[in-house]
Amino acid sequence: MSKRTLFVVGGAILFVMVLFLVSVQIAKSLIGTDSESKLVAGEGVGLVEVKGMILDSKDTIxxxxxxxxxxxxxxxxxxxxxPGGVVAPSQEISDQVAKFAAKKKIIVSMGSLAASGGYYISAPASMIFANPGTITASIGVILKLSNIETLMDKIGIKSYTLKTGKYKDSGSPLRQMSPEDRAMLQAVIDNTHEQFVRAVAAGRKLPVEDVRKIADGRILSGEQALALKLVDRLGTLQDAVEEAGRQAGIKGEPEVVLPPKKKLNYMDLLVEGAEGSFKNALGQAAGGMKLMYEAE
Incomplete structure (x- = not known):
């Protein structure tokens, strides 16, 4: 290899390394630091936001x-x-909200949508505010499955499954669902739904039978939810902040404090990216089967 070629290759490698380091620094600056962000002057009310699908609980906890x-x-x-999300992370956040409420006041402020898993995590709070037009409730469980067996036959692809028990590939998109499969999966969904009902009844201090009557997946407006005692008051985020201050005994306008953002380095980014890819691969291998507390 000529000296010129070595020089070009070495320069290219150096350029890539510099570009990578610069990209990491930019990413770290965008992610943030460990410092708190304060919105107004006064004494201490924290603000935690749950936006979008609930797929993981770690950051909220x-x-x-x-x-x-x-x-x-x-x-x-x-x-x-x-709109809600996966069952287990919703349950983990709900459990942490209950633990928080046992020691300090935690006031929920519902935005445009706080349904299914979004309601599940709200139920144990000290108090719940909703806007009149907030879409909430949707107390139910859903499991969505697909079947592509006919499509596979049309394009001439055959699949073979080796398994250790008759239920091991239940829900597979590559075969028809048997009556036994359906009964087994429905039992899991029914049990998970009952967990939701009990959690709402305990969090809202309502009779289980009263909750069960409306736990059919129906959505409710904030006004409807108030009438059914699923929320406590109608009001905005600012109303919830002021109420949190009053319940905490803070005089005057409370200071709103955002939590520090999680500080990551480039190794964290690489590991989390690999972990996400691995989880996606596992999900696809399992046929994408996930129980969801999700509003449709």
Missing amino acids: RQLRYFLKKDDIKAVVLRVDS
Whole structure:
């Protein structure tokens, strides 16, 4: 290899390395630091936001635990704007909200949508505010499956499955669902739905039978939810902040404090990217089967 070629290759490698390091620094600056962000002057109300699909619980739990440990944060407002999501993360966040409410006040402020899993995580709070037009409730469980067996036959592709039990490939898109499959999956859904009903009844201090009557997946407006005691008051985010301040005994307008953003380095980015890819691969291998607390 000539000296010129070595020089070109070396220069290219150096350029790529510099570009990578610069990209990492930009990413880290966009992600943020560990410093708090304060919105107004005064004393301490934390603000935790849950937006979009609930697919993971770690960051929300981290923020709630952060505020729980801070003596100068007297209460927290949990802003929920979510159609729900996967069952287990919704349950984990709900459990952390209940633990928070046992020690400090936590006031939920519902945005445009706080349904299914979004309602599940709200139920244990000290108080729930909704806007009159908020879409909420949708107390139910859904499992969506597809079947592509006919398509596979049309394009001439055959699939073969080796398994250890008759239920191991239940829900597979590559074969018809048997009556036994349907009964087994329905039992899982019914049990998970009952968990939702009990969680709402406990969080809202309502009779289980009263909750069960409306736990058919129906959505409700904020006004309807208020009439059914699923929320406590109609009001905005600012109303929820002011109420949190009053319940925490803060005089005057409370200071709203955002939690510190999670600080990542380039190794975290690489590992989390690989982890996400691995989870996606596992999900596809399992036929994408996920129980969801999700509003349709």
